[in-house]
Amino acid sequence: THDLGVVADTADRVLVMYAGRAVEQAGVAELYGRPAHPYTRGLLGAVLRPGLRGTDGRTRLNEIPGMVPGLDVQPDACTFAPRCALADATCMGARPALRLIDGAHRLACHHPAQPGPQIPEGAAR
Helix, strand or coil: CCCHHHHHHHCCEEEEEECCEEEEEEEHHHHHHCCCCHHHHHHHHCCCCCCCECCCCCECCCCCCCCCCCCCCCCCCCCCHHHCCCCCHHHHHCCCCCEEEECCEEECCCCCCCCCCCCCCCCCC
């Protein structure tokens, strides 16, 4: 589901998937408080929050640029790399394995993001 409010209210642990692959897994508080995968950060940045308004008074949500690849496209690379501001040649050349990064927090990313739920502007490549 993309209903992150329901997930937060009902789950103890969360597995985030992108294009059919697991990219991050952690307890709810850990994942929502310290997302490490750029896709997870993008998802959390796209959640509607009261008081989040632009200068014109309209509600603003962060957008993850680009398109999700088809499930029939499974490159030997990070599938999120074309949409990721942190991607480099390593990401384009090798699929990251889901590995333990801290406690019970698992991540499949060559370049974990700094804490915070947002993707940097201009993330499309």
